[in-house]
Amino acid sequence: xxxxxxxxxxxxxxxxxxxxxxxxxxxxxxxxxxxxxxxxxxxxxxxxxxxxxxxxxxxxxxxxxxxxxxxxxxxxxxxxxxxxxxxxxxxxxxxxxxxxxxxxxxxxxxxxxxxxxxxxxxxxxxxxxxxxxxxxxxxxxxxxxxxxxxxxxxx
Numbered sequence: 001x002x003x004x005x006x007x008x009x010x011x012x013x014x015x016x017x018x019x020x021x022x023x024x025x026x027x028x029x030x031x032x033x034x035x036x037x038x039x040x041x042x043x044x045x046x047x048x049x050x051x052x053x054x055x056x057x058x059x060x061x062x063x064x065x066x067x068x069x070x071x072x073x074x075x076x077x078x079x080x081x082x083x084x085x086x087x088x089x090x091x092x093x094x095x096x097x098x099x100x101x102x103x104x105x106x107x108x109x110x111x112x113x114x115x116x117x118x119x120x121x122x123x124x125x126x127x128x129x130x131x132x133x134x135x136x137x138x139x140x141x142x143x144x145x146x147x148x149x150x151x152x153x154x155x
Contacts, residue, residue: 086113086116090113092109112126126148129148130145
């Protein structure tokens with residue numbers, strides 16, 4: 001058994017190095033994507049009107065205003081829908097967490113509700129809540145994960 005372990009040790013160490021490099025590349029890629037998203041969001045919040053106007057300059061003049069109105073209505077409807085969904089999810093999950101006797105149920109339910117505003121944010125919220133609960137009670141974390149998956153809207 002010891003001989004077999006010592007024979008497999010170099011392969012395991014090599015695999016560990018490969019996995020570490022892959023993990024580091026994924027972390028760097030994720031961080032750079034996050035920073036790019038934050039910078040673009042900030043820039044669009046500050047100077048968004050000029051960016052939209054520049055983009056619309058590429059469209060034919062006779063369709064430009066119609067497309068602009070359509071996009072504004074679509075974005076407005078999307079954000080209203082996401083805000084409504086976030087409010088409903090926050091309330092429902094807070095009640096469910098309270099019934100399950102989850103500590104800080106209102107805070108955790110509201111966190112998932114707020115994160116619902118971001119695409120796939122609700123899944124991140126569920127993971128965050130379950131990781132926090134797993135430190136205290138793994139069985140409660142699994143119960144919350146199962147119920148949240150059932151209740152969740154599923155992007």
